[in-house]
Amino acid sequence: MPTIRDVARAAGVSEATVSRAINQAPGVSARTRERVLAVARDLHFTPAPVARRLRGARTGLAGVVVPDLSASFFVEIIQGIEHTLSLNDYRVLVCDARNDRSREEAHIRWLADGTVDAILLLAPTTTDAFIAEVASQGPPVAVFGRVVSGGPVTSVTVANRQAAEQATEHLISHGRERIAFIAGTPGIPDGEARLEGYRDAMQRHGRESAIAVEVGHFSEEGGRAALRALLERRPPPDAILAANDEMAMGVLVGARELGVRVPEDIALVGFDNIRCARLVTPALTTVHQPKLDIGFRLAQSALDRLKGVAGHEQWVLPADLVVRRSCGC
Amino acid sequence: MPTIRDVARAAGVSEATVSRAINQAPGVSARTRERVLAVARDLHFTPAPVARRLRGARTGLAGVVVPDLSASFFVEIIQGIEHTLSLNDYRVLVCDARNDRSREEAHIRWLADGTVDAILLLAPTTTDAFIAEVASQGPPVAVFGRVVSGGPVTSVTVANRQAAEQATEHLISHGRERIAFIAGTPGIPDGEARLEGYRDAMQRHGRESAIAVEVGHFSEEGGRAALRALLERRPPPDAILAANDEMAMGVLVGARELGVRVPEDIALVGFDNIRCARLVTPALTTVHQPKLDIGFRLAQSALDRLKGVAGHEQWVLPADLVVRRSCGC
DNA sequence: GTGAAAGCGCTAACAA
């Protein structure tokens, strides 16, 4: 691979001149620049990012840590990130934590060590303190799904609680009496907020005694197991709100296995609006999260911070119910 | 962030000694090593990857170029890659070409420029020559979905043609007469091989005149459009084999819109076995591709080449029909 | 067993 030296020699100028020409820096005559660029092109020269980086310049890389790459929800957010970042000539380094907190932390630490120009965290499970520490020492950090206190961290969240209330009320307004909730992994703020929204709505409508919660860990299999557990209750629920679509899919699968009809026997509402949601039968009623927008906000905030423009520090994006067939309307 | 110098000063040794201690290199007394490591730990020192890299050491990064991150098929392969690579302490840099060839080439070129230790290409659309050139100059290259000639390129493919034959024959054996094929984007070898398999099977069973092909560009929307086109033929097909599941999903959606029943009016078979396939109604009969295994092979071959072990150069993985409901059995 | 010194490829301050 050619280095800046090769170009300099071939063009008969100094390395500094090549650098200036390449980087569109001032102080090079148009003619020299032309010539240098031509040579660089001929030699297929591209400045080595590592060397640049060592000099303190940007790497052109942003790191994204995702809890689980098999969740299509996160993939769509990543696409939003990628879209925005690539417009600014940044690449995305995706690190999959595979639902393991120590792996997540290892990724973050590694990224913070000068590998990337910005760090984007999707629904992280590590502590605020850890994130804040990284953010104050290393590159800009933007987080989705959490508001992190104690450091210069941009956060993007959606109005989970409100949306969960809305979804619960939708079910209530359609005459469902015993609405159960399948929660994600305890401790994940997104999921907790949804649970709260559900509880609030149930209480407000005098259905406190019908509150029923099972944990499904955000996975399809968890949703399936949760359905089985819920059906053993007496009386069983006549509606289910799942804290994400993966779990709702599990409910659909489980219901099919058990001969339970959706929505006749059990109305179902999910959360996220992943791509599968409109393809399954019955098509899934779910709370839409603006995934592309989430990705855009995360990326944009990182970009802003990189440019020294201190962007908004906290974004709360709306999430609205998408009514399809599984809720029985 | 502390540098090796800080550690050296604090420990009262030279930078070289610190380097040796950190890298478990020989030539340091056990006592000195202990002391240095203790200091390094106290200072939270980690060697900057960029600096290492500049010295010619590994970056610990592998680059994956994917045609379209929204296709869950590729995401599953990436997971396989990630899984294998992370076991070897490598990170994965995912570059989304968003179905644009020039973007794909830009990504590859960028990756080849010393950013990563290995390059993994999923179903690339660029030329053999370009890939071969990169492979012979830069880091190890492994490709899925193509056999690239002219350079030291490992290739992983599946038995597409055979699988397409099998799928077509399955439809034939169930009494379908006019089996149509929805092709992907012309020129993509995977898709072409499937088309050939379909043609072969149709010919072998004397259904040459019933061969009907529409292009769906591997997308859901393309599949939907292709269905509409096929239904305008006289006589219309009574079965469809789609070159991937995304297009099969499009057929399902389109059929629902048009009041066509699957599998009664039209039997449907897809290709890939993406996660959605078993969740839709009717559950999709499809050719399963061993996605995790594909990822594993790609990663392993890169790893082997990095270690100097020249691994197998060409892998052909089996692909088998998964019978569900959409084919009408 | 340890240190001094060179240099990886690049950029930025300073000179010319």
Place this chain on the structure above:
DNA sequence: TTGTTAGCGCTTTCAC
């Protein structure tokens, strides 16, 4: 406008 020089953080000879 252009070149010279120093140095980013690390590893790796080569002395001692």
